[in-house]
Amino acid sequence: MESQRLKRPNIKKIAEMAGVSYGTVSRVLNNSPLVKEKTRKRVLKIIKEIGYTPNPVARALKNKSTYTIGLIITNMIYPFFPQIVQGIEDRAAQENYSVIICDSQGDKEKEAQRLMSLVSRRIDGLIAAPIDDPENNNLECYRSVIKRGIPIVLLNYYLPIPECDFICVDDKPAAEIAVEYLIELGHRRIAFFHDVFSRSNNRLLGYQEALRRHNIPFDESLVFARDVKKEGIRLSIGDELDGYNFCERMLKLSPVPTAIMCSNDAIAIGAYRRLAEVGLRIPEDISVIGFDNVSYSNYLYVPLTTVSQPTYEIGKMSFELLMERIKEPKQKAKRILVQAELVKRRSCGPVREEEVIEIGKGIEV
Amino acid sequence: MESQRLKRPNIKKIAEMAGVSYGTVSRVLNNSPLVKEKTRKRVLKIIKEIGYTPNPVARALKNKSTYTIGLIITNMIYPFFPQIVQGIEDRAAQENYSVIICDSQGDKEKEAQRLMSLVSRRIDGLIAAPIDDPENNNLECYRSVIKRGIPIVLLNYYLPIPECDFICVDDKPAAEIAVEYLIELGHRRIAFFHDVFSRSNNRLLGYQEALRRHNIPFDESLVFARDVKKEGIRLSIGDELDGYNFCERMLKLSPVPTAIMCSNDAIAIGAYRRLAEVGLRIPEDISVIGFDNVSYSNYLYVPLTTVSQPTYEIGKMSFELLMERIKEPKQKAKRILVQAELVKRRSCGPVREEEVIEIGKGIEV
DNA sequence: AGGGGTTATTAAAATGTTAAAATATGCTGT
DNA sequence: ACAGCATATTTTAACATTTTAATAACCCCT
Secondary structure (H helix, E strand, C coil), X not given: CCCCXXXXXXXXXXXXXXXXXXXXXXXXXXXXXXXXXXXXXXXXXXXXXXXXXXXXXHHHHHHCCCCEEEEEECCCXXXXXXXXHHHHHHHHHHCCCEEEEEECCCCHHHHHHHHHHHHHCCCCEEEECCCCCCCCCCHHHHHHHHHCCCCEEEECCCCCCCCCEEEEECHHHHHHHHHHHHHHCCXXXXXXXXXXXXXXXXXHHHHHHHHHHCCCCCCHHHEECCCHHHHCCCCCCCCHHHHHHHHHHHCCXXXXXXXXXXXXXXXXXXXXXXXXXXXXCCCCCCEEEEECXXXXXXXXXXXXXXXXCCHHHXXXXXXXXXXXXXXXXXXXXXXXXXXXXXXXXXXCCCCCCCCCCCCCCCCCC | CCCCCCCCCCHHHHHHHHCCCHHHHHXXXXXXXXXXXXXXXXXXXXXXXXXXXXCHHHHHHHHCCCCEEEEEECCCCCCCHHHHHHHHHHHHHHCCCEEEEEECCCCHHHHHHHHHHHXXXXXXEEEECCCCCCCCCCHHHHHHHHHCCCCEEEECCCCCCCCCEEEEECHHHHHXXXXXXXXXXXCCCEEEECCCCCHHHHHHHHHHHHHHHCCCCCCHHHEECCCHHHHCCCCCCCCHHHHHHHHHHHCCCCCCCCEXXXXXXXXXXHHHXXXXXXXXXXXXXXXXXXXXXXXXXXXXXXXXXXXXXXXHHHHHHHHHHHXXXXXXXXXXXXXXXXXCEEECCCCCCCCCCCXXXXXXXXXXX
16 A cells, blocks of 8 residues: 555666576676676666665675674763774775664663674674673673674673684773873872773773882872762762762872872863862872873863873774674684873973972862 | 584574474564464474574565664764764664664765665664755755655754654753843853854854843854854864864953853863963853753863753654654654753852953963 | 587575465354 | 364465576587
């Protein structure tokens, strides 16, 4: 009756119009050399005339390749993901792949559900940023994806599955360079503001390594992390509130540290706020370094020195990694660590001379 | 030879194992009432045992419905998109739809290419945020999508295609309320910082309407927009740099306005920075309002009063709109304007008393 | 004219599913 | 016992493509 959907021309119709069998048309479509130049041209002309595009679902049925990949991320609103997604999508489009996006929102059930949905859709491959939680990370689900013959590239968080490729920023040396920069400026009492996700551990390791290299003893009381007892469990990545709270706690220390290494920019911005409230100037009284180089970090009232991850590039590379594996499924799994870069702005300065600083005369808020 | 990919069980195999024809299995799968309870159970048991999932590509071939929608946005890194995408994806997953994501990156050729790719993939519907440019917006491409019988829900930017649904935040009253709030605080000389995208015009209209309602004459010299001659054409959405530049220009006015209405938060943060440089206090010397309520806006050194768009909700609604249309293709196109909300924080205060303010003694930078 | 050997084309089978048509089964009332 | 009917199941065709095997066309050579 109301067959709304326009009937599209199919290969049969093209064949008929060109006076040739549909096998031949198929050959033309697939650039087979087994077709005479003259017929090829004739067929091509008709195809163009009529605006025919081969039906990818029929194609997929026959070829078992859907030219579709899955992408599952922990949370779209974490600032590094959008660019990663962009990198993946852009590169995928170049290769005529489509990407199905899934956002687990840090929810294990959603992650499992999305995973199953993707495999049932017969994706050709998967790029996945698993939920960052050593306890329960749907490991079996991921394994079953591999068992179905679908290759996986792991992003940001490693899972112990030997067949998976892995790509991530190399957090340890990145943090190390940042902290070293602070040390060179004369700082010796440097606080570390922890994030909740496990990569932050590597950043802490980098922090420790930098200290060690300069013979500065590690002082555990300078490391701040979310207080689960007080706040209850929050699953979100470290945010402005964390930075604010850490900073508040830190300022009770005596002497107050002269610099802060933050595990991300949101934490840094929270620290900024507390520092402003209490009248501490950046960088004269205290230096701050962030991580991620989010868009606004250059436009805070004191532009933030921070570690920049090449997010777009990472996205691009992860797709390329996946392509390689789709083409060559049995090669050995790769692990790629991407170099980050310290971008120096205004939030770090030489250590102050005086021993003690005055707190509390803060700007009015 | 190396048929890497594991051969999955198909409906035929299930049928065979259950000692029944595959038509029957198909019926079981589709919850047809025309199958006896006993056989249904037997079949279901086998299906579960063997972990069979029906092949969606074969299904799609037969049914002409792929359970896949396309989503094309202008740029992933604009702060409102991630949440919109999240809303769409989440709602789609509930209905067993997958979302193919495309990012035009504000590039017309990419937009056209993605559009064609999506239709050739036989998506069931499209949610699109077209590139914001009245000159050339691939209108014909969008039309041809409709002609192929694929319904479109337009997001944020309207295209003159009568068959398309449309959803967007209602910018004019949102801005109006914000400006009215400033007026109530006693401000009469209020600057407007324009964004480059056309919805900003509606925000300007709201600004004007609020003025009119309170008998404040509109002064064009208080409206700031990107200076194409000086800067050349930049296609990106209004950013921190714009806010910084606008503010610099504004501060040359005499008398200096007592409040700024910004068309987005990034612009506001740029203004913040210039104000800090020049020693102007917020809100004592000058009030600022933003638009978007991005995550950091609550954690600037003065928390920003801003207009909050219900982005997740918008995403959810746009998917629902699309679903309705897929089910009922010939209903009249809908246009939905979503209410935004003013979130009051600390960046606005009563107008200052003195006539002239002193500029230039700013905090050191 | 009749092989032998390429090369180009066609016909047919296969991919995994659904839906329509055909058939089988069982029951009721005569 | 059988028509008439409802219910359950199977067969078959269709969906749009690719691929394999079969065939036709062509050329060259004796």
